[in-house]
């Protein structure tokens with residue numbers, strides 16, 4: 001009973017600053033210390049909550065966070081380049097422009113990412129999975145259509 005009340009008050013205190021955190025993140029955010037009543041927080045607040053693949057608990061500084069993000073972004077770029085390479089290959093197996101994009105396949109890819117998101121380590125917020133994969137698909141369709149049009153004799157339907 002007492003615990004329930006405390007949990008409720010904690011949620012209520014965060015409600016102005018955040019939307020539904022369980023919806024956004026799939027798990028509870030680190031609790032904000034009760035002394036944090038104003039909009040200006042004493043930093044760093046909470047405690048490190050990201051376990052890296054080598055077992056290190058991160059993070060101790062904003063510099064460390066940004067170095068980690070830069071490292072991830074470099075890997076993402078390589079993977080996006082590889083994905084675009086596959087997309088380009090896919091056009092070679094399409095006979096007409098109107099079959100280049102397959103909306104049902106697009107939706108399956110996006111839904112697959114959303115469904116898998118919570119199984120990754122750490123869990124990927126489903127909202128991020130959906131927005132990013134929608135953006136990847138949205139960027140890839142015009143690219144694939146452009147590639148299709150580039151092939152001499154292949155642009156005509």
Ligand SMILES: *[C@@H]1O[C@H](CO)[C@@H](O)[C@H](O)[C@H]1NC(C)=O
Pocket residue numbers: 020022023
């Ligand atoms: C927050 O999101 C969760 C998961 O989607 C849902 O079960 C819950 O009802 C939501 N709470 C509020 C207050 O909207």
Ligand SMILES: *[C@@H]1O[C@H](CO)[C@@H](O)[C@H](O)[C@H]1NC(C)=O
Pocket residue numbers: 038039040
């Ligand atoms: C928070 O900090 C800013 C900038 O230092 C200041 O202008 C503002 O009055 C502070 N707000 C509160 C509620 O302390």
Ligand SMILES: *[C@@H]1O[C@H](CO)[C@@H](O)[C@H](O)[C@H]1NC(C)=O
Pocket residue numbers: 052054055056
């Ligand atoms: C774990 O990985 C992080 C990020 O690559 C690195 O900064 C850290 O030094 C590593 N820790 C150990 C114990 O290897």
Ligand SMILES: *[C@@H]1O[C@H](CO)[C@@H](O)[C@H](O)[C@H]1NC(C)=O
Pocket residue numbers: 026118119123
């Ligand atoms: C995400 O996975 C965790 C751990 O397996 C589970 O407790 C939680 O209910 C899952 N959340 C959603 C939104 O599926």
Ligand SMILES: *[C@@H]1O[C@H](CO)[C@@H](O)[C@H](O)[C@H]1NC(C)=O
Pocket residue numbers: 131132134135138
């Ligand atoms: C992707 O395109 C669809 C359809 O045009 C649109 O509804 C959606 O908002 C777009 N998503 C992103 C992330 O650009």
